[in-house]
Amino acid sequence: MGETLKTSAIVLRAHNYSEADQLLVLFTEKMGKLSAIVKGVKKPKSKLRGGVQVFSHTNMELFLGKNLATVTQAEPINTFAPLREDLFRMGCGAYLAELLDSLTPEGERDIDLYRLILSGFHLLSIEEPWLAVTAMKIRLLRQGGYQPQMEDCTDCGQGSLAEKFFSPELGGVICQHCLSKKTGPGIIKISGESCVIFKQLMNMELTKLNRLRISANAKRELDEILDLYITFCLGKKLKSKEFLDNLA
Numbered sequence: 411m412g413e414t415l416k417t418s419a420i421v422l423r424a425h426n427y428s429e430a431d432q433l434l435v436l437f438t439e440k441m442g443k444l445s446a447i448v449k450g451v452k453k454p455k456s457k458l459r460g461g462v463q464v465f466s467h468t469n470m471e472l473f474l475g476k477n478l479a480t481v482t483q484a485e486p487i488n489t490f491a492p493l494r495e496d497l498f499r500m501g502c503g504a505y506l507a508e509l510l511d512s513l514t515p516e517g518e519r520d521i522d523l524y525r526l527i528l529s530g531f532h533l534l535s536i537e538e539p540w541l542a543v544t545a546m547k548i549r550l551l552r553q554g555g556y557q558p559q560m561e562d563c564t565d566c567g568q569g570s571l572a573e574k575f576f577s578p579e580l581g582g583v584i585c586q587h588c589l590s591k592k593t594g595p596g597i598i599k600i601s602g603e604s605c606v607i608f609k610q611l612m613n614m615e616l617t618k619l620n621r622l623r624i625s626a627n628a629k630r631e632l633d634e635i636l637d638l639y640i641t642f643c644l645g646k647k648l649k650s651k652e653f654l655d656n657l658a
């Protein structure tokens with residue numbers, strides 16, 4: 411026999427499962443990531459529809475079956491509608507959802523990650539999207555155990571570097587001297603401004619991020635570095651990255 415779980419949850423993704431049913435990937439408060447079927451949701455009269463839209467924060471009741479969970483009740487708390495009304499925000503939301511999905515195993519409760527993705531979706535629905543998505547990429551990586559070292563050389567340990575280069579493989583910056591010993595692709599120069607902004611995006615209170623002034627060059631560098639680093643950490647390119655690239 412299965413049991414019933416009452417938990418609030420965030421809908422990361424929804425896939426068509428059959429003609430009337432969908433398969434959701436949820437991040438729940440009580441059990442972390444969880445896949446669940448929502449039956450009959452594509453019928454117009456379904457009472458569950460409002461609470462299972464992608465990105466929604468919802469109070470759910472789930473029946474935990476032997477193989478798969480089933481959503482039996484869904485009362486939305488916040489549907490984060492702005493994330494579905496604008497293509498770029500939608501792409502950013504999908505990116506964060508996919509990143510979180512890729513960083514976490516099923517069934518592992520992680521209240522910090524739960525709170526982080528919730529504040530991320532909130533931020534993304536009110537704030538300038540680049541700022542929100544970039545701060546969240548950095549924070550999800552940190553929470554997932556992939557915080558890069560942006561200060562001292564990751565290879566020789568030297569500090570106060572005049573010039574820094576980012577190595578996805580080493581998980582941080584390296585100095586000019588260590589760069590000359592390295593060959594191979596994927597190492598890029600990173601400006602002092604980008605390093606400073608990186609740390610601010612990681613550590614500043616989320617509500618204060620809009621005070622930052624960031625040059626187009628730093629945005630470009632941070633995009634490039636994070637894309638290379640995330641691809642390296644996950645061992646794959648995120649599908650939603652392609653969607654975002656096509657919008658640019």
Ligand SMILES: [Zn+2]
Pocket residue numbers: 563564565566567568584585586587588589
């Ligand atoms: Zn070095």
